[in-house]
Amino acid sequence: MKAHDILSRQEIRELMTKNNLRATWIIASCWAWVIAAMTLVAIWPNVVTIILAVLIIGGRQLSFAILMHDCGHNSLFKSTKLNQFMGTWLAAAPVFSDMQTYSRQHSIHHKDVGTSKDPDLVNYSGYPITKPSMVRKVLRDLIGLTALKYWFYILETRLQGNKSMISNIALCRALAVNLVLFLGCYLLNVPWLYWVxxxxxxxxxxxxxxxxHVGEHAAVPNPLSKDMFENTRTTLASWWERILVCPVYVNYHIEHHLLPSVPPYNLRQMHKWLVSRNAYANTPLPSGYIAMLRTVVI
Structure with a gap:
């Protein structure tokens, strides 16, 4: 099923219209959440506020990765240069990512999703999995082993001179941005706050x-189908899930694959139109990420 089979040309044109003000608001609000969480810890430093801040900041760091993805699609701002600048410095660099490398690989994902050519296949191909396996994955993430594996990967690729998911220039940018974050905390006399x-x-x-990653493509009805209503998943998210696991409209993933150039702030409207046209008649729409996880754990 193609977008033109469901939506009119006028609707598609409206959905693909970019708005610099809305794009700027999304980036600014994500950083505002980070600042608010760190301020909370600075004023009331205790176990509860630190845990709350780590949850909120982790969700905003995910939003930066998603905004990098949107800027890589050139879909956030009207200007290509603005997408490149914002995506590189305010989205990718803070989370040690490389927008240019990611964008090249991600274009392959859209073309070959679910196949052996998909560079993202490793993130979702092993599902469904058992409950003990899922628990082990979650624990590895929460105690830092997944991150440690990523750091070792970066170090190994640098020592061996191999190509990496983050180039040397992008790594320097990431270190520079994180140094600025640390210096900001230092100048405010709370250098330890960077470690949050x-x-x-x-x-x-x-x-x-x-x-x-699991929510987008794991254990979908037909991963090898060319129809994104079968090889991709949209999850209906609650307010707290939008803060943590699916910020900046990333839960509308069928919509994104249907029209990758649609700005993220227009995906909700697109979803409403698709619902009104009964486009999801044969497509499961989990009500929340807990419900989604139940479908990928056996």
Missing amino acids: WFLAYNTTYFLFLRIR
């Missing part, structure tokens, strides 16, 4: 990233 950010990155970020 770093703790979130090494724990909840990788957990939420895993849940995002």
Whole structure:
């Protein structure tokens, strides 16, 4: 099923219209959440506020990865240069990612989703899995082993001179941005506060990233189908899930695969139109990520 089979040309044109103000608001609000969480810990430093901050910041770090993805599609801002700048410095660099490398690989994902050519296949092909296996994955994320594996991967590729998911230039940008974050905390006389950010990155970020990958393509009705209503999943999310595991409209993933150039802030409207046309008649729409996880755990 194609977008033109369901939506009119006028509707598609409206959905693909970009809005710089809305795009700027999304990026600014994500950073505002980070600042608010770190401020909370700075004012009331205790176990409860640190746990809350690590959860919130991990969710916002995931939002930066998603915004990098949107800027890579050139779908967030009207200007290509603005997408490149914002996606590189305010989205990719803070979470040690490389937008250019990611975008090249992600274009293959859209073309070959579910096949052996899909670079993202490793993130979802093993599902469904058993409950003990899922528990082990979650624990590895939360105690930092998944992040440690990523750090070793970066170190190994640098020592061996191999190509990596993050180039040397992108790694330098990431280190520079994180140094700015640390210096900001230092100048405010709370240098230890940076480690709350770093703790979130090494724990909840990788957990939420895993849940995002699982939610998008794991254990779908027909992973080898060319129809995104069969090889991709949209999950209906609650308010707290939008804060943590599916920020900036990433839960509308069928919609994204149907029209990858649609800005994220228009995906909800697209979903409403698809529902009104009965496009999901034969497609499961889990009511929340807990319900989604139940479908991928046996």
